[in-house]
Amino acid sequence: MATGLRERWRREARRTIQERALDLFDERGFDGVTIEEIAAAAEVSASSVYRFFGTKEGLIVADEFDTLSQEGLEEVVDARDPVGSLLRAVFAYETPDDGPGPWRRVRWFFKEPSVRMAACAAFDRASQRIVPLLVKGGLSATQARVAANALAFGYFGALEQWYLDGGDQPIATYVEEGLAPLRRIWA
Amino acid sequence: MATGLRERWRREARRTIQERALDLFDERGFDGVTIEEIAAAAEVSASSVYRFFGTKEGLIVADEFDTLSQEGLEEVVDARDPVGSLLRAVFAYETPDDGPGPWRRVRWFFKEPSVRMAACAAFDRASQRIVPLLVKGGLSATQARVAANALAFGYFGALEQWYLDGGDQPIATYVEEGLAPLRRIWA
C-alpha cells in the first residue's frame, strides 16, 4: 500500500531503538543505561525515544495490546468463551517462531520492579478494554470487571510461572493449565 | 510496652503527613502538589516523606498489605476457601466505621493513572505473598499463581466498580457479587 517513506523510516527506527535498548540492558542492566545512551546507540534523539515509547519501561513492555484497535479486539475475543479466546490468541501471537521469542523482553517483566509495574499497568489497560465485551455478553458490570481482571492477570501469572521455569516451554502450556479452572466458569 | 517517645512521634508524623497530603491533593490535584509542599505543610523535611512513604503514590496507596506479616497473613487466609477469607477480611478491615472511610484515598486509585499503577503493584505484591499458601493448599505452582492473581485483581475490579458507582455502598457487597463465580472453583 505504498506505506510512504516516512512511515517506513518510523517502523525501522522503532525497531532499532528497541533492539539497541535491549542490547544495552542485557549488557549493563536496566538502571545502568540512560535514555540518552539508548538514543545515541540508536542514532536518534532522546525525544524520539519518548515519542515512540513514552517511558523507559515502555521500551520493554511496548504494549502490543494498546495498538490493537477495539474492533480487532472484538473479533478476537469471544464473550462466550473468553478463556478460549485468550488461548487462541496466545497460540497465534506468542509463538511466531521468527523473532527472537518473547524471552528477551519478558524476562525483564520479572527482573526489574519498575518494568513489572509497567507490565501490570498494561495488563490492567487490556483488562479494561475487555470489560465492555463481557458486559455485552451478559455479565453484570461487577462480574465483568472481576472476570476481565482474572483473565488478564491470570495470564500474567501463567507468564510468570513460565519465566520462573526457565522460559523454555511453550507459554500456551502454562496458560492452558493455569486458566483451566477459570474456563469452567465462563465457557 | 511503653512504645517509646520516638515511636509515638513517628506514628503521629506519618498520620499528619498523609492527611496534609490528601488535603493538598483534594485542593490542587495530585500533579499540582510537590513533595516539598507536602513536607512543608506537615512541618517535616522532604526526606522524611520519602522515608515514610517511599514514593509520592505511596502517600495514597500506603500499602497496608506490605506491613502485614507473613504469619498474620497465614492466619487470615484459608487456602481451602481463599475467596471466603478475602470476604471476611474485607468485612473486618474495610469497614472500620471510625476513620474517614476508604473513599478519600481509594478515589485516587482510579482518578490518577500513576496512583492506579502503584495500586496495581501493591495488589501484585499481595498476590505474590498468597501464592505459597495456595501451593501448600494443594494447587500446582501455575494454578496457584493464576488463582492468587484472580483473587487479588478480582478484588481490585470489584473495588473499581464500587468507585464507579459512587462509593456509597459497602465494598463487601461488590466483592461478594463479583467474586461469587470464583468461589465456586476454589471452595
Added chain:
DNA sequence: GCCCTTTCAGAAAGTGACTGTCTCATAGCT
C-alpha cells in the same frame, strides 16, 4: 544524674526521567 552508643531527622547536592517549546528539514502533494 552522667556518658556512650545508636538511631534517625534534616540539609544539601546531585541524577536522570520526563515535558514542554521552538526551529528546521523534508516527505508528500499540487
Added chain:
DNA sequence: AGCTATGAGACAGTCACTTTCTGAAAGGGC
C-alpha cells in the same frame, strides 16, 4: 518546482527520588 504539513532534533526546565553527611536526641548502663 514550489508549498505545506508533519515530525525529528535541540534545549531548557521541572521534579521525583537518591545519596551522603551532620547534628540532635532517645534509650540504656553505671
